[in-house]
Amino acid sequence: MAMRAINTDDITRNIREMCIEANHFLSEDMKCALKTATATEAAPLGRQILEQLQENMKIAGEDMIPICQDTGMAVVFVDLGQEIHIEGGSLEDAINEGVRQGYVEGYLRKSVVKDPLIRENTKDNTPAVIHYSVVPGDQLKLTIAPKGFGSENMSRVFMLKPADGIEGVKEAVLTAVRDAGPNACPPMVVGVGIGGTFEKCALMAKQALTRPVDQRSNIPYVREMEEELLAKINNLGIGPGGLGGSTTALAVNINTYPTHIAGLPVAINICCHVNRHAVRIL
Amino acid sequence: MDKYINVPLSDEDARSLKAGDYVYLTGTIYTARDAAHKRMYEALAAGEKLPMDMGNNVIYYMGPSPAREGRPIGSAGPTTASRMDKYAPALLDLGLKGMIGKGKRSQAVKDAIVRNGAVYFAAVGGAGALLSKSITKSEVIAYDDLGTEAIRKLEVKNFPVIVVIDAEGTNLYDTAAEKYCRE
Numbered sequence: 001m002a003m004r005a006i007n008t009d010d011i012t013r014n015i016r017e018m019c020i021e022a023n024h025f026l027s028e029d030m031k032c033a034l035k036t037a038t039a040t041e042a043a044p045l046g047r048q049i050l051e052q053l054q055e056n057m058k059i060a061g062e063d064m065i066p067i068c069q070d071t072g073m074a075v076v077f078v079d080l081g082q083e084i085h086i087e088g089g090s091l092e093d094a095i096n097e098g099v100r101q102g103y104v105e106g107y108l109r110k111s112v113v114k115d116p117l118i119r120e121n122t123k124d125n126t127p128a129v130i131h132y133s134v135v136p137g138d139q140l141k142l143t144i145a146p147k148g149f150g151s152e153n154m155s156r157v158f159m160l161k162p163a164d165g166i167e168g169v170k171e172a173v174l175t176a177v178r179d180a181g182p183n184a185c186p187p188m189v190v191g192v193g194i195g196g197t198f199e200k201c202a203l204m205a206k207q208a209l210t211r212p213v214d215q216r217s218n219i220p221y222v223r224e225m226e227e228e229l230l231a232k233i234n235n236l237g238i239g240p241g242g243l244g245g246s247t248t249a250l251a252v253n254i255n256t257y258p259t260h261i262a263g264l265p266v267a268i269n270i271c272c273h274v275n276r277h278a279v280r281i282l
Numbered sequence: 283m284d285k286y287i288n289v290p291l292s293d294e295d296a297r298s299l300k301a302g303d304y305v306y307l308t309g310t311i312y313t314a315r316d317a318a319h320k321r322m323y324e325a326l327a328a329g330e331k332l333p334m335d336m337g338n339n340v341i342y343y344m345g346p347s348p349a350r351e352g353r354p355i356g357s358a359g360p361t362t363a364s365r366m367d368k369y370a371p372a373l374l375d376l377g378l379k380g381m382i383g384k385g386k387r388s389q390a391v392k393d394a395i396v397r398n399g400a401v402y403f404a405a406v407g408g409a410g411a412l413l414s415k416s417i418t419k420s421e422v423i424a425y426d427d428l429g430t431e432a433i434r435k436l437e438v439k440n441f442p443v444i445v446v447i448d449a450e451g452t453n454l455y456d457t458a459a460e461k462y463c464r465e
Contacts, residue, residue, distance in 0.1 A: 043462055045304075045444070049406050052442075056412035060357075065411040066347045069357035069430075107356055109347040109430050119317070121429050150362045150384070150407060182455055183362050183385035185407035237463030241406050242385070243444060244458025274408045 003085040004138040006282055008094035011086075011142070015098025018144045018278040019074060020106035023066045026057060029212040030189075030275055033250040037187060037240075046245025050187075053240075053273060064107075068274045071108040072146030074099045074128040075206065081137035092130060100124040111149070131203065145210055145277040151188060151270045154180035157202055160264040166221075169194055169266050170229060176268035177233050177249065182242020185272035189213060190233065190252045193267040195259035204255040205269035210277045213251035226252045250275075289438070290338040291379040296401050299445045301452040305403065306440040311340040311382070315361050317431040318424075319369040326372060333424030333433050336373055340380035340403075345430035346420070347410070355420040355436075359410030360384040363402070367391050374398045382443055386455060396451040403443035404454075416441040 026034075034057075038050040060067040076095055088094070103110055103125035112126065113119040135141075156179075158172040173192055180188070193204025216223040229252040239245025250273065259265060283302075287295050289309035299305065312334055314322065322332050343363050347356030363370075363383030370381060371394035379400050384407040387395075395402060405413055419437035426432050446454045 043458075045302075045458075046462075052406050052409050052412055056406075056409040059415065060411040063411065064350065065414055066357040067411060068408045069345065069347045069359050069410040070361070071347055071357075107348045107350050109345065109356070111345075111430070121431075123429065148408075153362065181386060181459070182404070182407075183364065185384065232465075235464035237459040237461065237465075239458065239462055241404065241444075242455055242459070243404070243446075244454075244460075244462045246462055272408050 003083055005085045005087045006140055008086060008088035008091065010282060011091065011094040012098040012101065014142060014280050014282060015076070015095050015144065016101040016105070018142065018280060019099055019102025019108065019146065022144055022146055022276040022278040023071045023106070023108055024060050024064055026067065026274070027212065027277065029214045031057065033213045034273065037247040037250060041240065041245050041247045043239055043245035045243050046240040046247060049240035049243065050247065066108060067276070068148060069109055070111060070148040070150065071103070072148045072276070073112055074125060075145045075147050076128045076130045077143040077145070077207065077210065078130060078132045079135045079141035080132060081139045082134050083138040084140055095128055095130055096126045099128045100126050140282040141279065142282065143210055143277060143279045148272055148274060151180070151184040151272040154184045155205070155269045156267070157198065158266045159198065160266055162262070162264050164264055166225065168264070170225065170232070172266045173229055173252070173268055174232060176270065178236060180270050181238050184270045185274070186238050186242055187240055187247045187250050187273050189271045189275040190229070190249050191269040191271065192252065192254040194254060194256045194265070196257040196265060198265055200257055201265040201267040202269070204257060205267035208253035208255045209269055209271050209275060211253045213253070213275070217254055219256065222254050222256060226254050286440070289340050289380070291340055291401070292338060293399060296379050297399050297449045299401050299448055301445050301448045301454040301457070303445040305443050305445060307340070307443060308439050308441070311342050311436050311438055313342045313344045313434040313436060315343050315345050315431050316365055317428045318433050319366050321425055323369045323372065337377035338379045340382060341373070341378060342436065343381065343383035349420070355414050355417050357410030358414040358417055360405040360407055363387060370394065374400050387447060392447060392451055392453070395447050396449065399449040401445055401449060402447040404446045405443050413441070
């Protein structure tokens with residue numbers, strides 16, 4: 001079978017554009033969820049904050065000012081069709097070059113330090129955090145999700161016991177959200193990974209954040225858990241900005257995977273209301 | 283209650299503000315976040331002078347995105363305040379009167395707020411584009427090498443914030459969430 005060729009220049013150009021796009025424009029599902037929340041929020045101050053968030057998005061798009069000053073660390077999901085041949089150089093270098101161009105030329109904040117302890121800024125927001133999957137077909141799907149750290153810092157992994165069961169999982173999610181409170185810039189989107197191994201559940205939680213907020217799991221019991229947890233989170237009272245109200249989360253997105261007989265890993269990746277992502281298929 | 287307050291923040295104004303007040307700040311404030319606080323803390327420990335006087339000033343925990351040509355600043359919303367908790371009490375004891383950020387504070391910071399008659403304000407997290415419209419001027423005054431984390435002197439006009447912890451120690455995060463809790 002003939003391999004389809006994709007040039008690294010095309011990848012760099014697309015990543016560059018996607019970094020800028022994601023930091024200035026939220027996806028339609030997020031906009032819609034914020035609009036609905038504004039109409040249903042119980043607290044007057046909460047409504048005022050939700051209105052400001054909508055005004056903020058309008059200004060961001062019209063004046064090309066990033067929605068949030070924390071334009072994130074660039075998380076990139078690469079679904080590489082196995083019938084694709086990458087030409088022109090290293091795929092990883094091409095992605096990082098796209099991030100570099102996007103952040104430098106797009107007036108985005110450079111928030112990455114080269115070493116976690118020495119902490120010298122790389123000044124171009126590289127490197128990205130890249131997750132590769134090799135999939136059937138001849139398409140290259142790129143998903144970029146710039147991740148802010150106000151909410152990232154409030155994310156958690158719990159290695160539960162099988163005996164903790166579904167109630168243990170729900171309590172873990174509520175604990176993470178309760179502890180996050182105002183720090184995670186609510187209303188938040190809660191990504192949850194259940195099963196797999198220590199690192200697999202964390203990755204699933206991150207991937208869950210890229211699923212549209214109006215799209216529920218197609219596994220019936222997971223869908224029910226998503227709906228129940230969203231209701232419970234919104235009963236916590238944390239509210240927009242953490243200043244009280246009925247809108248603490250816009251969605252709970254849960255992904256699951258088989259796991260070991262001895263374990264029940266649960267990861268909760270919290271994202272603020274600036275749940276950014278851009279997707280392109282080359 | 284909506285209030286219009288000038289900054290630097292006078293002792294009287296600081297004491298008049300109550301948790302839950304919606305406040306529009308006009309005047310001069312300074313930015314500093316993690317790296318700048320660490321440096322100021324080290325400067326104090328070494329007996330050196332700070333880049334700005336703390337007396338009655340307000341620090342905004344914020345690192346902006348770069349400004350486009352002809353604009354004073356880029357996106358400019360608050361960062362999580364708790365990361366500055368280690369350093370804030372020492373600055374409050376030197377006269378710092380207000381802090382703008384988002385999220386919870388430690389007991390040591392709350393105690394220092396009460397001890398010094400200061401205020402902790404929240405700005406709306408993730409509203410950096412909107413908040414940038416209330417900043418009319420920005421100038422790096424120290425630690426330029428820190429990039430976005432440098433200390434900036436900002437001129438603000440009707441910059442919107444909410445009083446979270448007032449000089450009496452009342453904490454809006456506790457009271458407001460309780461009010462809407464349906465657990």
